[in-house]
Amino acid sequence: MAKQIPARVCIGCGEKKEKNKLIRIVRISEGVYELDESGKKNGRGAYICKNAECLNLAFKKKGLERSFKESVPEETVLKLKGELENFE
Numbered sequence: 126m127a128k129q130i131p132a133r134v135c136i137g138c139g140e141k142k143e144k145n146k147l148i149r150i151v152r153i154s155e156g157v158y159e160l161d162e163s164g165k166k167n168g169r170g171a172y173i174c175k176n177a178e179c180l181n182l183a184f185k186k187k188g189l190e191r192s193f194k195e196s197v198p199e200e201t202v203l204k205l206k207g208e209l210e211n212f213e
């Protein structure tokens with residue numbers, strides 16, 4: 126029997142996708158964010174498509190703020206975008 130892949134909603138485009146099509150952004154501590162390829166890092170997480178476009182959307186539409194309950198500075202978004210490019 127095929128294993129069911131859980132679905133998550135992208136905080137950028139808002140589309141529901143299989144978890145393995147998305148990447149997790151994790152809040153390590155206040156103002157510190159990383160991409161979590163394994164999906165197992167500790168901290169509050171949010172899922173996003175593996176493209177910079179959705180990260181832009183998440184930033185513009187305040188999806189990041191909503192998910193992490195704090196404002197995420199643009200330089201953090203730029204850092205994540207750089208990391209994200211490795212997965213595209």
Ligand SMILES: [Zn+2]
Binds near residue numbers: 136179
């Ligand atoms: Zn997306």
